[in-house]
Amino acid sequence: xxxxxxxxxxxxxxxxxxxxxxxxxxxxxxxxxxxxxxxxxxxxxxxxxxxxxxxxxxxxxxxxxxxxxxxxxxxxxxxxxxxxxxxxxxxxxxxxxxxxxxxxxxxxxxxxxxxxxxxxxxxxxxxxxxxxxxxxxxxxxxxxxxxxxxxxxxxxxxxxxxxxxxxxxxxxxxxxxxxxxxxxxxxxxxxxxxxxxxxxxxxxxxxxxxxxxxxxxxxxxxxxxxxxxxxxxxxxxxxxxxxxxxxxxxxxxxxxxxxxxxxxxxxxxxxxxxxxxxxxxxxxxxxxxxxxxxxxxxxxxxxxxxxxxxxxxxxxxxxxxxxxxxxxxxxxxxxxxxxxxxxxxxxxxxxxxxxxxxxxxxxxxxxxxxxxxxxxxxxxxxxxxx
Numbered sequence: 579x580x581x582x583x584x585x586x587x588x589x590x591x592x593x594x595x596x597x598x599x600x601x602x603x604x605x606x607x608x609x610x611x612x613x614x615x616x617x618x619x620x621x622x623x624x625x626x627x628x629x630x631x632x633x634x635x636x637x638x639x640x641x642x643x644x645x646x647x648x649x650x651x652x653x654x655x656x657x658x659x660x661x662x663x664x665x666x667x668x669x670x671x672x673x674x675x676x677x678x679x680x681x682x683x684x685x686x687x688x689x690x691x692x693x694x695x696x697x698x699x700x701x702x703x704x705x706x707x708x709x710x711x712x713x714x715x716x717x718x719x720x721x722x723x724x725x726x727x728x729x730x731x732x733x734x735x736x737x738x739x740x741x742x743x744x745x746x747x748x749x750x751x752x753x754x755x756x757x758x759x760x761x762x763x764x765x766x767x768x769x770x771x772x773x774x775x776x777x778x779x780x781x782x783x784x785x786x787x788x789x790x791x792x793x794x795x796x797x798x799x800x801x802x803x804x805x806x807x808x809x810x811x812x813x814x815x816x817x818x819x820x821x822x823x824x825x826x827x828x829x830x831x832x833x834x835x836x837x838x839x840x841x842x843x844x845x846x847x848x849x850x851x852x853x854x855x856x857x858x859x860x861x862x863x864x865x866x867x868x869x870x871x872x873x874x875x876x877x878x879x880x881x882x883x884x885x886x887x888x889x890x891x892x893x894x895x896x897x898x899x900x901x902x903x904x905x906x907x908x909x910x911x912x913x914x915x916x917x918x919x920x921x922x923x924x925x926x927x928x929x930x931x932x933x934x935x936x937x938x939x940x941x942x943x944x945x946x947x948x949x950x951x952x953x954x955x956x957x958x959x960x961x962x963x964x
Contacts, residue, residue, distance in 0.1 A: 613705075613769045614917070614943055615879040617757075617866070618936070620669065620773065621859055622662060622712065622780040623899065625888035626655065626908040628856055636806055637853050641864040642883055642912060647924050649881075649914030650961045655931040660887040660899040660906045665933055666775070667715045669886070670695040672937040672952035686716035694949045696937035697725040700771045703946050706764065710756045711749075711775035730756040734777040735784065737794040748796035750778050750855070754862035758869045766874070771940065774866070779855035786837050788847040795854030798861045808849040811839070811892035819895030831896040839892035849891065877916055880943055884936065885909035909933070913961045922963045931957055 627634055631643035631651065657665045658674045664681040671678050671691050680687045692698075695717075701707045708728035722729035732739075732753055738746040747755075757774050764770055778796075785791040819827065826832070839845045863883070870876040888906045890896040899906040911931055934954030941948050942956035 612878075613945060614915075615769050615875060616771045616940055616943055617870075617879060617881050618771070618773045618940065619859075619863060619881070619883045620666070620711075620775040621856075621883070621885045621910075622775075622777055623887065623889040624779055624856060624859075624885035624910065625891075625905060626653070626885075626910050628885075629910055632910065636803065636808060638802070638857050639860045641860045641867065642910075645863075645881055645883060645914040646912045649912055649918070649923060650925050650927055652911040652913075652927045652929075652931040652957070652960075654928060655884065655909050655911035655933075656907045657885075657887050657909055657933040660901065662712075662714055662780075662886050663716070665886040666713075668934050669936050670697070670715060670717075672696070672934050672948065672954050674934060674953060677953065680716050686718045686720070689718040691951065692717040692720070694951055695725065696940045697771065697773070699941060699946055699949075700944055701725065701727070703944060704768065705944060706768050706770040708757075708760045708770065708772040709775070710760070710773070711753045712777045713775065728756075728760050732756070732777070734780065734782060737777070737782060748794070748858070750776055750796045750858045750862050751798070754865045757866045761866070761869045761873050761875060764873065764875065769944070771944070776859050776862070778859055779852050781838070781852075783834075783837075788844050789851045792838065793848055793851035793855055795851055796858035796861070799854035799857045802854050802857055803850040806850075808846055808853075810845075813893045814895070816895065822894065826896070826901060829896075829901075831890060831898050831901060834897040835890075835892065835895055838897050845892060852891070879916065881912075881914040882936070882939070883910065883912040883914075884933070886933075913939075913957065915961060918962070925963065927960050929960055931960075 626632060628637060629642055630637055630639045631646045658668055659665055661681060664675040667678050667680040667687050668674060671687060673691060675681055678687045678691050679685060697707045707726045709726045710730045711732050713731050732749050734749055737749045739752060741747050753774055753776055757772060760772055779793065781792050782794055838848050870879055887899045888908050889899055890905050893905050894903065932954055935957050938948040938952050938954045938956045939958060942958045
């Protein structure tokens with residue numbers, strides 16, 4: 579587990595090193611191309627207020643907090659469809675579900691759209707591309723070797739994977755392990771684009787036992803939040819639920835509310851477990867940032883963190899996502915660029931951002947024009963304070 583103080587020092591070192599004169603940069607960074615590297619972290623069922631830096635009264639996320647404090651945080655970031663597959667397809671392709679058409683029970687993303695996904699375009703432009711974790715999208719004639727130099731899918735169900743030595747490793751930690759191996763094999767002469775897509779903090783829906791059955795957390799967060807009473811959800815007055823339209827009162831949102839939040843004891847147990855999963859992601863990101871520093875890659879690597887959709891934590895008497903309220907649609911979004919001058923860091927941007935803006939932003943970082951097909955736009959002008 580990365581200790582908060584260590585991580586804060588690390589991020590401070592990264593930011594300070596980005597401001598050094600070129601003659602003081604490490605030899606490896608000096609040799610590297612001027613095009614930045616990119617690491618894109620995607621979480622699952624993680625809404626906008628699930629960060630300490632966003633004012634959460636309980637949740638501990640010191641690594642992501644420091645990325646935000648040394649970078650730019652978008653406080654009004656939203657997804658265009660609040661469900662895993664559709665949102666992830668939009669993040670890859672830069673278009674809404676209405677255009678790409680892919681969600682559960684629907685056809686794959688059509689070939690002409692799939693061929694314009696950001697990993698394909700970045701690899702064509704000379705980037706070494708990697709994908710680790712939950713892919714969760716159906717692409718027409720998908721061939722991982724076409725999009726990625728390194729492709730390590732790691733899925734949940736179960737979260738804990740059996741290792742060759744008989745031990746078990748959590749999916750979040752395995753994602754970090756593969757990411758570290760990718761970085762350790764990186765040549766200083768080629769830029770890279772690495773996408774790390776966590777399954778956490780998505781519930782293990784088939785196991786409805788409260789706590790580690792339903793929200794299995796990694797060992798690095800054992801015992802966290804155990805002595806804290808989680809505040810009740812906002813908008814939890816039963817009258818608010820009763821005022822919802824009939825289709826929401828008899829929906830999967832309500833069914834899953836009874837899996838997770840419908841008694842005080844179940845609520846406390848599952849909320850602690852859910853928070854441990856997010857803190858576990860934070861620890862994993864810290865390990866990966868440590869490796870960036872150790873491999874001499876930190877000075878030229880942009881880090882983006884966001885979620886694939888929001889999540890009801892009992893608000894309005896609901897759970898899950900899928901619907902139109904803010905808790906379901908609004909996600910965290912952090913952009914950390916070590917090349918930003920000091921006066922441009924530690925900013926909170928109020929302008930709206932969408933998940934379909936992510937691929938245009940990644941291509942813009944790489945100096946690649948976004949296809950006319952894309953419906954999102956680059957966020958770099960806002961990141962740079964323009």
